[in-house]
Amino acid sequence: MALSKHINPDKLLRDAHDKPSKHHVLTQTDPNVVHHTYGARYGTNPIPKYHIASKGVDADSAYQIIHDELSLDGSPVLNLASFVHTHMPPQADKLMQENMSKNLIDSDEYPATQVLHTRCVSILADVWHAPSAKQAIGTATTGSSEAIMLGGLAMKRIWQEKRKAQGKSIHEPGPNIVMGANAQVALEKFARYFEVECRLVPISTESKYRLDPNKAMEHVDENTIGVFVILGSTYTGHYEPVLEMSNLLDEYEKKTGHSVPIHVDAASGGFVAPFATPKLKWDFSLPRVVSINTSGHKFGLSYVGVGWIVWRDKAHLPKDLIFELHYLGSVEYSFSLNFSRPAAPIVAQYFNFIHLGFEGYRNVALNDLRNARLLSRALERSGYYTVLSDIHRKIGGAQASIKDAIGVEDDVELYEPGLPVVSFRFTDDFKTKYPEIQQKWIQTLLRAKGWIVPNYELAPDLQQIDILRVVVRENMTEVLIDQLVVDLIEITEELMKTDSSLHALTVIGHRGTSKPEAHHGRMDEGSKSSGTYAKQC
Numbered sequence: 001m002a003l004s005k006h007i008n009p010d011k012l013l014r015d016a017h018d019k020p021s022k023h024h025v026l027t028q029t030d031p032n033v034v035h036h037t038y039g040a041r042y043g044t045n046p047i048p049k050y051h052i053a054s055k056g057v058d059a060d061s062a063y064q065i066i067h068d069e070l071s072l073d074g075s076p077v078l079n080l081a082s083f084v085h086t087h088m089p090p091q092a093d094k095l096m097q098e099n100m101s102k103n104l105i106d107s108d109e110y111p112a113t114q115v116l117h118t119r120c121v122s123i124l125a126d127v128w129h130a131p132s133a134k135q136a137i138g139t140a141t142t143g144s145s146e147a148i149m150l151g152g153l154a155m156k157r158i159w160q161e162k163r164k165a166q167g168k169s170i171h172e173p174g175p176n177i178v179m180g181a182n183a184q185v186a187l188e189k190f191a192r193y194f195e196v197e198c199r200l201v202p203i204s205t206e207s208k209y210r211l212d213p214n215k216a217m218e219h220v221d222e223n224t225i226g227v228f229v230i231l232g233s234t235y236t237g238h239y240e241p242v243l244e245m246s247n248l249l250d251e252y253e254k255k256t257g258h259s260v261p262i263h264v265d266a267a268s269g270g271f272v273a274p275f276a277t278p279k280l281k282w283d284f285s286l287p288r289v290v291s292i293n294t295s296g297h298k299f300g301l302s303y304v305g306v307g308w309i310v311w312r313d314k315a316h317l318p319k320d321l322i323f324e325l326h327y328l329g330s331v332e333y334s335f336s337l338n339f340s341r342p343a344a345p346i347v348a349q350y351f352n353f354i355h356l357g358f359e360g361y362r363n364v365a366l367n368d369l370r371n372a373r374l375l376s377r378a379l380e381r382s383g384y385y386t387v388l389s390d391i392h393r394k395i396g397g398a399q400a401s402i403k404d405a406i407g408v409e410d411d412v413e414l415y416e417p418g419l420p421v422v423s424f425r426f427t428d429d430f431k432t433k434y435p436e437i438q439q440k441w442i443q444t445l446l447r448a449k450g451w452i453v454p455n456y457e458l459a460p461d462l463q464q465i466d467i468l469r470v471v472v473r474e475n476m477t478e479v480l481i482d483q484l485v486v487d488l489i490e491i492t493e494e495l496m497k498t499d500s501s502l503h504a505l506t507v508i509g510h511r512g513t514s515k516p517e518a519h520h521g522r523m524d525e526g527s528k529s530s531g532t533y534a535k536q537c
Contacts, residue, residue, distance in 0.1 A: 074452050077480075080470045081454040083234075083268050083298040087475050092351045095344075096303065102343035104140065107332050113343045116350045123353050125310050127274045128283040128292055136284075137317055138310035139335060140296075140346050144267035145186035146337050147293035147309035148228075151263040152177065152190040154291065154311065155226040157318040158261075173197075178219045179228035180211030181459040182235050187228050187265060196225065202461040209388060209458060210238045213245040220252060226261045226290075231269030231282055235458060235467070236389045237421025239269060243281040246288040261290040261316070268419050270294030270308075271301070275358065276365040277417045290316040296349045299419075301356070301364065301474065306345035364474050366412055368420035371481050372472040375422045378485045384430050384492050388423040388467060390416040420472040425465065437495050439466050445491045451484060 047053055047065065056062075076086035088096075099113070107114040117140055125136035141147040155177075160170045176197035179187050183200070191198035199219040203209050210233050220227070227249070230240045242264060253259050264282060266273070271294060273280050283289060289312065296306035311317045317335065325332040356364070369391060376392035379385040393416050426439050443455040453470055457463045470476075470484070 074447075075450060077475055078450045079452040080472075080476065080484075081452045083295070083471050083473075084304050085297055085299070085301050085473060086303075088301070088303060088348060088351075089355070092348050092355075095347050095351055097344075099344045099347045100342065104341045104343040104346060105332070105334070105339055110343060113347065117343075117346050120308070120346060120349050120353065121310060124270075124294070124308055125284075128270070128310065129285040130310065130312050131284065134313035134315075136310055136312060137314050138308060140341070140349075141293075141307040141309060141336065142305060142338065142341060143297065143307040144265065144293050144295040145189065145307075147307045148186050148263075148265060149190050149193070149337055150309050150335060151291040151293055151311075152187075152196070152226070152228075153194060153321060154317050155261055155263060156194060156196060157321055158316065159223075159225040161318065173223060175225045176219075176221070176223050177225050177228060178216050180216075180230065180233075180240065181461070182210055182233045183228060183230060183459075184234045184265070184267070187230075199224075200460070203459050204461065208238050208390065209233065209236045209462065211240045211245070213241055213248050216245065217248050217252065220249070220260055222256070222258045224258075224260050226263050229262050229264050231264055231266040231273060232419040232421075234268075235469070236423040237419035238390065239273065239280070239282070239418050242283075242289065243286060246286045249288055262286070262288045264289055264292045266292050267295045267307075268298045271296075271299035271361065272365050272368075272419055273417065275362040276369060276412055279413075280417055284312045296345065296352075299365070299368075299473075300349060301352050301361075302345055302348040304345075305342060306349050365420075368472050368474060368476070369412060369415075370410065371476060371478055372420035372422050372470075373415065374478065375470060375472065375481050375485065376424075378481075379422070379424050379488070382485075382489055382492075384427060384489070385424045386427045388425065389418060389421055391418040391420065422470045422472065423467045424469075425467050434496060439468065441495065442468060442488070442491060445495075446487060449487050449491075451487065 045055075047057065057065075079086070102110050102113055104110070104113060104117065120140065121136070121138040125138065130136035139150075141150065156175055159175055163170045174195070174197060176199050177191055178199045178201065180203055181200040182203050188198055188200075190196070201211055201216045201219060204212065206212075207215070211229065216227060227245060229242050229245050231242065232239060242262065246262060249260050249262065264270075266282075269282075270292060273282060283292060291309060291311045293307065293309040294300065296302040296308060297304040300306070300308075321335055323334045325334055352361075372389075373392040376387045376389065380387050394414050395416055426437075430437075440455045443453055446453050453468055455466055455468050458465045458467060472481075
């Protein structure tokens with residue numbers, strides 16, 4: 001949840017008038033209220049914005065007021081910035097409505113819901129090749145952020161127990177965790193919130209903008225509780241090389257005797273890789289991988305509010321992190337950062353499992369990747385943009401050469417594995433020819449057409465490079481891809497024309513400006529930025 005400072009914009013506007021307004025002596029009119037269009041129709045009075053009204057309004061009025069105000073939000077279909085899924089079939093909507101009042105923690109009151117929860121964990125453990133001889137264990141979370149916290153806590157506690165058993169201090173020098181500088185902010189949150197030294201491994205063009213396993217090993221020592229490896233970088237969609245990282249840690253253990261586990265942050269890739277590229281080695285098939293998290297509300301195709309974490313066996317989830325509860329009518333066990341949580345998203349996840357099956361999830365993943373390749377090729381062929389993501393690039397090898405020779409173009413095995421994400425920027429030639437055009441204007445001008453496409457800098461040590469990023473989700477159809485390309489090229493070419501109205505942006509862009517609203521709500525003092533795109537204050 002984003003932090004907010006309270007600002008009264010009405011007071012700012014009132015004070016900015018040529019003739020400041022005052023409350024009417026007789027009517028006591030308050031400008032800090034909502035005067036809405038339907039006031040006369042529904043017979044309601046203006047509604048306070050910043051304090052609760054002494055008297056409420058009827059449900060129809062409340063609905064209409066809020067409905068209209070929320071129409072200012074962007075369109076979920078055109079929101080290409082987010083990984084979060086935004087569409088489910090009507091049958092899933094109905095199930096969620098029927099179960100929205102259920103609290104998942106109340107297992108004694110809602111035993112059937114708990115059964116569905118257990119089935120989901122078992123299905124994921126099976127999809128991720130958890131050893132059948134050992135009992136995998138897991139839980140639903142509100143999303144991958146909570147799941148990452150739980151996975152990190154388990155690794156930290158195991159490290160602490162080992163240190164204590166060896167008679168060594170757990171405080172000096174203390175635990176550390178290794179991850180790429182491209183890590184999503186939730187991974188850094190774990191380190192900061194739970195007092196673990198965060199060792200960020202710089203990225204490079206050679207490492208494909210992701211974790212470099214060899215450089216990561218330079219940060220590993222006996223106090224490393226684990227390595228976070230990301231199956232799907234939020235910057236470019238690249239999968240980090242879990243197998244290579246695992247092999248290096250195996251060699252390290254043979255030399256030093258220190259066992260360093262891997263937690264895979266598969267927030268997005270956990271529902272893409274098993275179905276699109278099932279031969280890829282990244283999951284519990286590697287003994288070094290002790291836990292995996294994913295987001296059901298991303299490529300798990302459920303509505304927002306559900307994540308998952310699974311441990312390969314009970315040995316990697318310390319018992320003293322699990323709470324035994326006796327006051328809800330039965331004995332229950334809990335390992336989570338919050339207590340109550342809605343059951344409806346878990347029901348929606350189970351709906352997807354039985355509705356789509358392996359084949360359905362595979363078809364969705366392959367179609368997403370196909371559309372992402374289409375967008376990538378179109379952008380590169382325009383000559384204006386270069387694509388940093390690699391899912392449209394063919395891999396080498398004899399088998400790939402054979403398929404390529406016989407014309408098998410649509411086989412996903414021909415291409416670099418990764419998320420259906422397209423990250424791109426202006427080509428070097430374009431920037432040389434049009435130095436006055438700023439790439440961030442593309443984001444603004446696309447927004448004017450309804451598209452939400454973010455422009456932001458890469459992680460350290462490539463923060464000087466700005467990229468635009470499109471997440472191709474299930475509802476990003478080929479028709480929408482076509483229109484996005486048309487709009488992108490049209491905007492770019494209009495900026496290139498010196499007599500274009502859009503070219504006036506070049507003048508505005510080079511002028512210094514200081515708008516008051518640029519500072520409103522900002523926390524001016526805070527910690528130094530870590531360099532991630534989700535910067536700290």
